[in-house]
Amino acid sequence: MKEYLLDVWNHSNSRARVVNIVVGVAAALIALYLVYSIFSNLFDFRFITGPYGSPDRSSIFSALEVEASDPRWLGMLKGAGNTISVVVFAIALSSFLGLAVGVARLANNPILTRLGKVYVETFRNLPLLLIMFFFAFGVFRALPQIQSRTGIDGFFYVSNRGLAIPWLEPTHSMWWIWPLVLVAAAVVAVAVRRRKDRQEEETGQSMRGNTWAAGIFLGAAVVSFLALLLPLRLTLPDVAQSESGFFTYAGGNQLGLGYISALVSLTLYFSAFIAEIVRGSIQAVPHGQVEAASSLGFTVYQRFTLIVLPQALRIMIPALNNEYQNANKDSTLAHVIAYGEIVLISNRIVNNAGNLLQTYLFIFLVFIITNLIISTIMNTINRNVQLK
Amino acid sequence: MTTVTATSQSTLAERVAWAKANLFNSRGNSVLTVVSLGTAALLIFLAVRYVLFQANWGLVAINRRLFFIGSYPPDETLRIWIAIFLVVGLISITYGIWSGRLRPYLMVIGVIAAIVLTLGLGTDVRIEAREFTDVIQAGEQTTTVSGINNVLVMEQGWAPSWLYAISLGLAVPFGSTWLLMAAVFATLAAGAWVGQRIAPWRSNPIMLQGLGALWVLLIPTIVLLQIGVSSNSWESAFLDVLVFVVGGFFSFFIGLALALGRISPYASIRVASVGYIEVVRAAPLLVWLLFATFLQDELGPIGESFSSIDLVYRVMIVFAFFGGAYIAEVIRGGLQSVPRGQWEASQSLGLSSMQMYALIVLPQAIRAVIPAIIGRFIALWKDTALLAAISLVNTLEKSKKILSGQTDIAEGAFFEVYIVVGLIYWAVSYMLSRLGGAAEARLGVGQRR
Numbered sequence: 001m002k003e004y005l006l007d008v009w010n011h012s013n014s015r016a017r018v019v020n021i022v023v024g025v026a027a028a029l030i031a032l033y034l035v036y037s038i039f040s041n042l043f044d045f046r047f048i049t050g051p052y053g054s055p056d057r058s059s060i061f062s063a064l065e066v067e068a069s070d071p072r073w074l075g076m077l078k079g080a081g082n083t084i085s086v087v088v089f090a091i092a093l094s095s096f097l098g099l100a101v102g103v104a105r106l107a108n109n110p111i112l113t114r115l116g117k118v119y120v121e122t123f124r125n126l127p128l129l130l131i132m133f134f135f136a137f138g139v140f141r142a143l144p145q146i147q148s149r150t151g152i153d154g155f156f157y158v159s160n161r162g163l164a165i166p167w168l169e170p171t172h173s174m175w176w177i178w179p180l181v182l183v184a185a186a187v188v189a190v191a192v193r194r195r196k197d198r199q200e201e202e203t204g205q206s207m208r209g210n211t212w213a214a215g216i217f218l219g220a221a222v223v224s225f226l227a228l229l230l231p232l233r234l235t236l237p238d239v240a241q242s243e244s245g246f247f248t249y250a251g252g253n254q255l256g257l258g259y260i261s262a263l264v265s266l267t268l269y270f271s272a273f274i275a276e277i278v279r280g281s282i283q284a285v286p287h288g289q290v291e292a293a294s295s296l297g298f299t300v301y302q303r304f305t306l307i308v309l310p311q312a313l314r315i316m317i318p319a320l321n322n323e324y325q326n327a328n329k330d331s332t333l334a335h336v337i338a339y340g341e342i343v344l345i346s347n348r349i350v351n352n353a354g355n356l357l358q359t360y361l362f363i364f365l366v367f368i369i370t371n372l373i374i375s376t377i378m379n380t381i382n383r384n385v386q387l388k
Numbered sequence: 389m390t391t392v393t394a395t396s397q398s399t400l401a402e403r404v405a406w407a408k409a410n411l412f413n414s415r416g417n418s419v420l421t422v423v424s425l426g427t428a429a430l431l432i433f434l435a436v437r438y439v440l441f442q443a444n445w446g447l448v449a450i451n452r453r454l455f456f457i458g459s460y461p462p463d464e465t466l467r468i469w470i471a472i473f474l475v476v477g478l479i480s481i482t483y484g485i486w487s488g489r490l491r492p493y494l495m496v497i498g499v500i501a502a503i504v505l506t507l508g509l510g511t512d513v514r515i516e517a518r519e520f521t522d523v524i525q526a527g528e529q530t531t532t533v534s535g536i537n538n539v540l541v542m543e544q545g546w547a548p549s550w551l552y553a554i555s556l557g558l559a560v561p562f563g564s565t566w567l568l569m570a571a572v573f574a575t576l577a578a579g580a581w582v583g584q585r586i587a588p589w590r591s592n593p594i595m596l597q598g599l600g601a602l603w604v605l606l607i608p609t610i611v612l613l614q615i616g617v618s619s620n621s622w623e624s625a626f627l628d629v630l631v632f633v634v635g636g637f638f639s640f641f642i643g644l645a646l647a648l649g650r651i652s653p654y655a656s657i658r659v660a661s662v663g664y665i666e667v668v669r670a671a672p673l674l675v676w677l678l679f680a681t682f683l684q685d686e687l688g689p690i691g692e693s694f695s696s697i698d699l700v701y702r703v704m705i706v707f708a709f710f711g712g713a714y715i716a717e718v719i720r721g722g723l724q725s726v727p728r729g730q731w732e733a734s735q736s737l738g739l740s741s742m743q744m745y746a747l748i749v750l751p752q753a754i755r756a757v758i759p760a761i762i763g764r765f766i767a768l769w770k771d772t773a774l775l776a777a778i779s780l781v782n783t784l785e786k787s788k789k790i791l792s793g794q795t796d797i798a799e800g801a802f803f804e805v806y807i808v809v810g811l812i813y814w815a816v817s818y819m820l821s822r823l824g825g826a827a828e829a830r831l832g833v834g835q836r837r
Contacts (some may be wrong), residue, residue: 023656037688050515085514089743109417110410112424125766125817126810127773131786134810198556329672336777343675350682360679368670 028060038357043265047353048073054348056340058258060085066340072349076359079345079368086259086341087331087370090266090322097267098274103304105279111336116275123272126151136261136337149239157249159238163260164237169255175231178224185220189213258339262331270327277323281315282308313385325371342366438803440550446542447801448557448808449513451790458623458786467613468626470566473575474609477536478602480576484583485590485599487826493580505566507552507639510545538796555678556808607637619700623781625812628772629669631700631782635707636765642708643715648745650720663717668713673706674774680706703775711768718760722753755831762824766817768801773813783809 052075064081066074105116123131143160144150151157157164170176185323189212196209212321225231237252253265293303335344348357398406412423448455457468470471483493521534543553552559560566589595611634614622622630649661668676680702685692694702726749734744754761776785787809791798798805 010619020656021652023654023660027656027660033688033690036605037691038685042690107420108410108413109424111418111428112420117426121821122814125814125821127770127784127813129773129776130806130810130813133776133784133788136801137791138806140804142800330610332672332674333774333777335674342419343678347678348725356679356682356684360675363675364671367672371670 002118012072034243040363043220043357047349047355047358050353052345053352058082058256058338058340060253060255066345072353075345075376076342077361079340079342079369082345083331083341083366084370086266086334086339087261087328090263090270090331091327093263093267094270094274095320095326097271099163099278101271101275102278102282105275106282120272120275120280123268124276125270128265128269128330129336131265132261132333132337135264136257136355137271140257140261146239146249154238155234157239161249162257165232165255166236166250168232171230174228178228178231181224181228182217182221185217186385188220188284189217192216204372206304215270256332258337260340261337262334262339266331266334269330270323273323273326274320277316277319278312281312281319284315285311287384310385311321314382314387317340317378317382317385321375321382323372324327324378327372328374329367391743397589414796439555439556442616443553443556443804443807444540444801445555445557445804446540447790447794447798448512449488449508449542449559450515450540450797451510451794452558452560453806454624454786454790455684455783455812456623456624457467457626458781460621460623460626461617467617471610471613472572473598474606476572477579478574478606480579481583481586482599482603484580484581484585485587485801486830490580490584494577497573501570502558503555505570505573506559507547507555508545508561509547509563510543511547511552511559512543512545514541515539516541525667538794540797556811558808576699607633619698622700624786625783626767627700627775627780628782628813629816630766631704631707631775632769632772634704636768638704638708639711639715639764639768640761642712643719644750645717646712647719647723650716651723665713665716668710669717673710673771674777676706676710677703677774677778697776699780703778703780707771711764714764714767715761717765718757721755721760723749723759724751724753758831759824759828762820766820766824769816769820770813 049071051068052066052070053068055068056075059065059078059082064078064085066078070078099118099280100125101119105120107113107116130329135340135382140162141160143158146157146159146161148159149157150159151164155166193209196212199205199207200207219245235251237254238250239247239248240250289307289311293307298307331341332343334341335347338344342363346363349359350356412418457465460468484490487493513539515794517536519534519541520537521532524531524533547559560569581604586595610630614630646661646665649657650665652658652661680694681699683691683695685695687694697705730748730752734748772782773784775782776788778784781789787805790803791802
């Protein structure tokens with residue numbers, strides 16, 4: 001018997017089968033245990049129709065503000081929307097800032113290079129949550145009071161309650177058609193530009209692809225804006241005093257302390273990482289490319305935008321993909337500074353209803369889906385910039 | 389950049405030539421120089437003015453203990469000091485063995501020691517209760533309000549206040565802490581010196597393995613030193629360090645196991661490893677931490693026994709398993725960088741797969757990714773700040789408590805507190821990143837194109 005077992009163990013095929021069976025059964029048991037314990041709680045999904053309970057006004061979009069009477073599932077969806085509305089702007093802003101700092105670190109000017117280095121080393125080595133605390137409990141709390149009307153009067157205010165900025169306000173209920181028209185126009189414009197570019201390549205004559213695309217997009221935007229009877233209008237913020245003497249913002253849009261602190265901190269923190277990615281990618285472009293461009297008489301600006309940056313993008317994008325997904329996940333920290341994103345809403349539901357597994361499964365799904373979206377977008381861009 | 393270089397021995401003419409070649413060689417660059425010089429000057433001016441003349445460092449000085457060990461029982465602090473001496477001794481000896489340059493190291497230690505040990509001599513900070521009476525006039529009526537105000541009183545020692553401000557309130561007055569700090573700095577200097585003395589034997593396997601064993605034993609020792617102290621009293625920077633050290637230590641081994649699992653010849657192990665890594669990495673650390681905090685009986689008996697563990701230990705477990713998933717990906721990259729020929733050669737030499745990994749593959753694989761592993765450790769260190777989100781009192785949460793609990797003396801002084809807390813987090817990350825840079829340079833990982 002013992003010899004037979006040894007034989008089985010020493011023969012690679014039968015050993016593989018044994019190991020696979022043992023590990024497979026163990027993993028299946030663990031999975032079964034988890035599924036069983038999840039389902040023994042999870043079958044109960046009645047809690048998601050109950051009222052959310054307390055209002056949350058930290059969103060920047062009035063449609064995403066959670067009302068007390070909202071069912072819990074709607075609250076969670078709005079929380080996910082709030083996560084996305086901070087992540088999208090944070091990614092966009094930190095990319096621009098990171099590009100600027102990354103390029104500054106490679107500038108021919110030693111002072112600018114040092115400044116860039118100090119910026120990167122400062123924000124890269126501090127915890128994100130500390131930066132958020134610093135802004136939320138420090139800087140923004142220390143801002144002047146709302147009555148002082150600090151800012152550009154009638155246009156932009158800053159106070160210890162947040163920022164008030166000009167905003168677009170729908171004038172009728174069908175306003176949402178306009179953004180859809182914009183997306184459609186953008187798709188058409190890109191297609192036209194691609195066709196013009198192809199013709200330009202074939203015939204050698206300038207077809208003005210960019211001009212055509214811009215014309216189509218802007219034309220469609222203006223025409224549809226007029227055709228839809230001006231669906232949006234600009235509202236400017238103002239400081240108003242209620243009858244009971246309280247000061248509030250009226251008009252425009254109010255960006256609360258939670259949102260602003262989260263946005264500023266995510267931007268500063270991730271721009272430092274993106275700056276390092278940009279620097280590394282630009283340095284990885286062979287120096288011969290720069291020299292060749294110079295000897296062909298390219299200006300510094302042309303050399304950078306036409307030769308260096310397109311090649312650096314190829315190296316940059318996989319790393320940026322990673323960093324954007326990190327930014328998405330790290331936006332959860334904003335719940336500590338009372339921004340009503342997905343974790344804050346879910347935690348309140350867990351506190352009230354106690355359905356931990358279901359709500360956390362939802363958070364999990366939100367991050368799997370949003371990260372999948374980010375990586376799909378980045379991989380599409382990656383395919384387009386790679387050498388074919 | 390042009391070849392004109394400027395050093396401390398350069399003449400004025402050479403410096404002017406360098407500036408002309410690098411700072412004012414074109415109109416655009418001149419504008420950049422002026423703008424960035426102006427920005428830098430403004431930033432430095434504001435920082436210096438704030439640190440030396442505006443900030444109230446007495447607030448930091450009186451809470452110095454809270455920043456580092458929080459409410460750790462005062463009679464038991466010797467345990468922490470022993471741990472500090474072990475860590476400091478081992479770090480300095482290792483530094484001395486592997487770095488040939490002792491002078492810059494000693495200079496940095498000397499400057500820090502001078503700031504911490506001399507500037508605080510004779511300073512006395514205390515909170516005094518002072519009676520106050522205020523006359524409030526509202527219309528016709530006048531009301532007299534009297535009560536007791538807590539006031540921060542700071543008596544300066546020999547150093548004028550602006551000089552003391554350089555230490556950000558961290559300089560210690562003479563006493564037992566002063567003596568122990570002096571001993572720490574002395575150990576840092578002496579350890580490096582000893583390390584340099586014994587450096588010639590660094591390729592001796594006995595010494596190498598001995599040092600490695602000491603490093604591996606260090607972490608259990610630090611933890612064992614805490615037996616008998618309730619985990620409720622682990623607070624502030626000490627808590628951060630403890631969670632980081634324990635979590636980081638175990639995450640390395642979990643990551644190693646997972647990375648090897650990913651390339652295992654057995655399909656089931658491969659699938660299980662990949663599944664684990666992907667699931668853990670899909671959700672943010674904060675979500676895992678909150679889940680570990682909230683979990684009660686939802687996952688049956690396993691969840692129940694998990695939730696009966698002390699919160700601090702649960703957090704350490706989450707850190708180890710979360711960090712492990714990321715380190716596994718890093719080590720996988722290292723394994724892929726080992727040339728195929730190395731595996732084939734060790735197989736054709738008849739090594740068992742255990743020998744192949746332990747002697748041939750892993751040393752090369754881990755060597756290649758040491759900078760990346762250090763990068764993961766930096767991230768893990770910064771993640772310890774998240775403990776503030778789950779009701780554990782780490783440095784960040786302590787700063788919040790100081791600001792909200794001492795409103796009479798800390799009103800509006802958030803800047804001072806966050807600067808010191810930021811410095812604690814920043815210093816460790818920066819040292820680790822320098823370590824990563826040094827490892828990269830030494831191993832030549834980043835040099836290959």
